[in-house]
Amino acid sequence: MDFDLREFTDRLCRFRTTAGEEAAAADWLQDRFEELGFETYAWDADPDLLANHPSFPDDPAVLEAEVEGRRSVAGVLALGEADPGGDDEYPTVVLNGHFDVVPAERGVWSSDPFDPVRRGGDDDPETLTARGAADMKSGLAACVGAALEVREAIESGEMDANLRIVVEAVAGEEDGGFGAATAALENPYPFDRDAAIVAEPTELRPVVACEGSLMARLELSGKSAHAATRWHGEDVLPRFERIRQAFVDLESERTQATTHPLYEAFPVSAPVVCGKVEAGSWASTVPASLTAEFRIGVLPGETVREVQEQFEQRLAEVVADDPWLRENPPQFERFSVQFEPCEIDADEPIVEAIRAGMDDAGVSPAEPEGVTYGADSRHYIEAGIPTVLFGPGSISEAHYPNETIEWAEVEEAHNAIAAAVLEYAEMVPNS
Incomplete structure (x- = not known):
């Protein structure tokens, strides 16, 4: 089966893969992997496994409904002398992308979000508009194309390398990384993974640090009264505004105190x-x-627990100044999914390989960066797998109406990732 990057991306973008609706796309991806000559693997998110992970609710019953049917799939190529079963010392590189997307409201889009629209071409830059175009179905497609390009280079004799490439298509990233966390915690393959590239939209820049996030719910109680005699009541709104302003002030203090070199410029x-x-x-x-x-936000080097304690302390200071709040203390508790921050050294071989691959592919050089959002990379880093973000498109397009990506970036990403994989195999010939 021939591979056409445009056709593959457009077809993938036509699947409505919002939370819980990934199954059809997973089946299609597994079929395409098989047709393209990959050995395929599939796994479902495991609620019992995830319940023991700090990012997720600790009740398997709560998780079970959220993860049902959210299958992830992968294709593996064993190239050169590499053994598909891992009975050798050759390296394995994971190329990862999620295929779930956030919801899209048709009324605020200029076209159907799940009917890809291409514009431009010839003298104008070609663009692709669809939900998931930037975040991150184009990046996943670029990973598939990159793996096939590496296979072609090795099988044709153009390059001499021995390695395994895993192209992972994971579900549930937007909900905290159901598929990636399961794969990180319980390896679905018969071999170890040495490094990973997650093709999130980084504008073709290598990202080595991601922030985490604390999701917290505040509950306040006041006293009801008729609006005409409001002085008999206790209004929660001014109290909320004082708390919100205290959190804004703490945000500013934390920014001024930031010493992490990748985050001082934000x-x-x-x-x-x-x-x-x-x-x-x-x-x-x-x-x-x-x-x-x-x-x-939670900076690399911090923990969610530490940051939660800072905000709890600031809340306590507001409460101490308000007699009503002292008698009716607010609740401030975690909810939903938590993201721990993550970071790898900029001199990790996979980072050096990405930068060398960018140079080989003619992509503008860029220093390793940090970002203020979270990604599935944290799950692999936590599992001891050095992981870098690198992909086409901009985070400013992610989750927005009329989500758009410049197609030239997708092709550049495809070429740079392929070159990076070959560079990595040369840098780390034996894992």
């Missing part, structure tokens, strides 16, 4: 956002309850 090194607020019950009633949900 205007906000560890962003804090209150993304959801629900308060009150009626326009003519003093609001007596409020629930707010925060996403709080």
Whole structure:
């Protein structure tokens, strides 16, 4: 079966792979891997395994409904003298991409989010618009193409290398990394993995550090009263605003205190956002309850627990200054999925291979960077697998209406990743 990067990407973008809807795409990917000559593997997210992981809820029953049917698949190529079963010392490189996407509201898009639209060409840059175009189906397609390009180079005699390439298509990344975490915790292959490239949209820059995030829910209680005699009530809104402002101030203090060299240049090194607020019950009633949900950044070198304690302390200071809050203390607890930060040394062989591959492919050089978002790389790094982010597209397009990627970047990523894999095999001939 011939491989056409455009056709593969467009077909993958047509699958509606929002949470819990990945199964059809997983089946299609496994079929394509087999047709392209990969040995295939598949695994389902394991709720019992994930319940023991700090990123996820600790109740398997809660997780079971969320992970049902969320299958991940992979294709493996054993090249040169490498053994498919791993009975040798040749290196294994994982090329990883997630194929799940966030929801897309048709009304705010100029076209159907799951009907890919290509524009430009000839004298104008070609673009692809679809949900997942940037985050990150194009990157996954580039990984497939890169693996096949390496196979062609070795089998034609153009290059002499011995290695295994795993192309992983994982589900559930947007929900914390169900597929990647399961694969990291319980290796689905009969061989070890030596390094990984996750093709997230990094604008073709190598990323060696990712932030984590604390997801925390604040609950406040006040006292209801008729709006016409509001002085008989205890309004939660001014109290919430004092707490929110205290968190904003702490965010600023944390930015000013940041010494990590990859994060000093960000205007906000560890962003804090209150993304959801629900308060009150009626326009003519003093609001007596409020629930707010925060996403709080966690820098590499920190833990979610440490950052949670900082914000709990700041909250306690606000409470201490308010008699009502002292008598009716707010609740501030984790919810949903937590992201631990991750980082690898910039001189890891896989990072050097990416930079050398960029040079080989004619991609503009770039120093290793840090980013303020989380990714599946953390699961592999935690498992002892050095992992770098590198892929086409911009994070500024991720999760947005009319998500778009410049096609030239996809082709550059495909070429650079292929070159990086060959560079890695030369740098680390025996794992």
